[in-house]
Amino acid sequence: MQFSPARTLPRRLARHGVDVLPGVVVTATVATVSTMIGSAAPVIGSAVPAIVIGVLLSLLRRRAMAGHQKADARLQPGITYSGKFLLQLAVVVLGAQLSMSRIVEVGLESLPVMLVSLTVCLVGAWLIGRALGVERKLTTLIGVGTGICGASAIAAVSPVIAAAGAEIAYAVSTIFLFNILAVVLFPLLGHLLQLDPHTFGLLAGTAINDTSSVVAAASVYGTAALGFAVVVKLVRTLMIIPISVGLSVMEARRSAGGHRLTGRRILHLVPWFLVGFIVVAVVNSFGVIPDGPREFLVHASVFLIAMALAGIGLSTDIPALRRAGWRPLALGGILWALVTAASVATIALTSGMR
Template identity: 80%
Template sequence: MQFSPAATLPARLVDRGAEVLPGVLVTTAIALIATGIGAVFPVLGSAVPAIVIGVLLSLLRPRAMRGLAATDARIQPGITYSGKFLLQLAVVLLGVQLSIGSILQVGLESLPIMLTTLFVCLLGAWLVGRMLRTERRLTTLIGVGTGICGASAIAAVAPVIGAASAEIAYAVSAIFLFNILAVVLFPLLGHALNLDPHTFGLLAGTAINDTSSVVAAAGVYSTAALGFAVVVKLVRTLMIIPISVGLSVMEARRSADGARLTGRRIAKLVPWFLVGFIAVAIINSLGVIPDAPRDALVQVSVFLIAMALAGIGLSTDVQALRRAGWRPLVLGAILWMLVTLTALGTIAVTSGWR
């Protein structure tokens, strides 16, 4: 019997570390600068400066790296690693702020709002998409991306409906703009409406598209809102599963080419960081994590978030936003406003503003 995979694991980990290190150093430098800016201007936090610096640098990268393709290729793996894995790891670490009891409570409290906003978003996508004459699969991707969890939902649904790579790029580009706007505008909206951290966390978790934007907006608003918003957002992420199953059935009826979901694939739709988040929350619920390490882990997660958003900013394809045209952007904007207004209305009716 051969154990070559286990035997070569240390070497493969070293190789992977060497591959991502250059890009991770870049996102670390940006996160340090962003943390300094956040210390001087606490209202900004470190998340907003990190993603803004990343986007600005993404505009300069093609010109700065002209003739330095090797350098650009060396830093890209670490930038991608920061924007994906480190963000997910940061979310896992945020579990130290919560307990299983609070997760169950948040799920029950936010479920009516999540279901209402998702229904309105998907219905709006169908109606507005037909009015704007956007392509069916592109409309579906923007609808689920806005109604559930941005790029993660798009990535999960795309193979189910047989979306082309160009359609995926269109949808991600259209939604990304509103992710950035949400980070800036939602805290202002929350302060204008005088929302307490709990209510703002509920709003951010149900009305902002992507996990990174939820984390950034809630982190800017207050630390108390951050943990609650993440739980709401993670519960909302679970909506990927029934929506994907439903779309799979619809595609199977429409065309034999539609991808079908097996039980194993359905299980894979549950993000690993959701499982990790719950596991950390269970450990925290047992009371085995002392206060000092818990506070340190929270600070580490905040810094990892800044690194992740720096990576996302650096990966932004501004030209892709221009190529997408105005129709997907209009569709995304309308759906974004519908979800926000529906979330505010449902919160006012079901629980009231605190």
């Protein structure tokens, strides 16, 4: 009798696959379209088109399915699956972009700038978010998105804090707006401060949120700036791990009503997908993953994030977005300015403006 779950596992997996397939096909289609848009306009990337298309389809879906509840119910399991499990899987696959040797090398140089800018961003998010009256989870998403790595950080943290689809959509859209501004303004700032390519790469990698925008801004400044900026940006991605673990502990404390958290309980709070992220990064460090498959995994992570954000967009509560108002956008703008100022100041103090 105790072996029945194992014996029925293939059947249960097959049934689950049938349940999620219609919705997954929809999110995969949206992700394909958004990837094509991202390829044509790299500055935009695929994440924002995916969530925008998803939100637009959500409006059409609610109207079209108003009298067809059964058809709508067939899509929902796959949409939910994309917005949750595929989001977590995408974080695991992101580890294929990193190697431990490069992490140590770049991390030692960029760590002071990253720690100062991240601390300023998270403390600022807490204080300014409260002052503006922005909801706690939305404040957290905008804070980690600005302080770490845009949509990827939002993707990693949202399941940890159980963020709603509307909150994720607003946070991603806010980060995207300031990514676009960064592409235009950061090269001008670099020239104004007379930064050499290496120093500009450090600034871009620590102060611009999303990888696509880091690439766009650094490529304008020159190929020497581009290579270093991208590696700094990927190392900065590792900050997802301690932040997510810390948020897991805080959420557990909040739900436990102040009961003491033991080391064993804290260990159980570490999300599985962050463990997977570290394992993939370590495996990649030993050169086990050949160039071809690694390149495939990098593209797969981007596509999975697009699918996940499409699912989130399709589940978004539009009235909740309207109720959020202008305050979260103001929070994102202030944090972006604080991170930029903190990065410039730390670079000037630790290595000088070269």
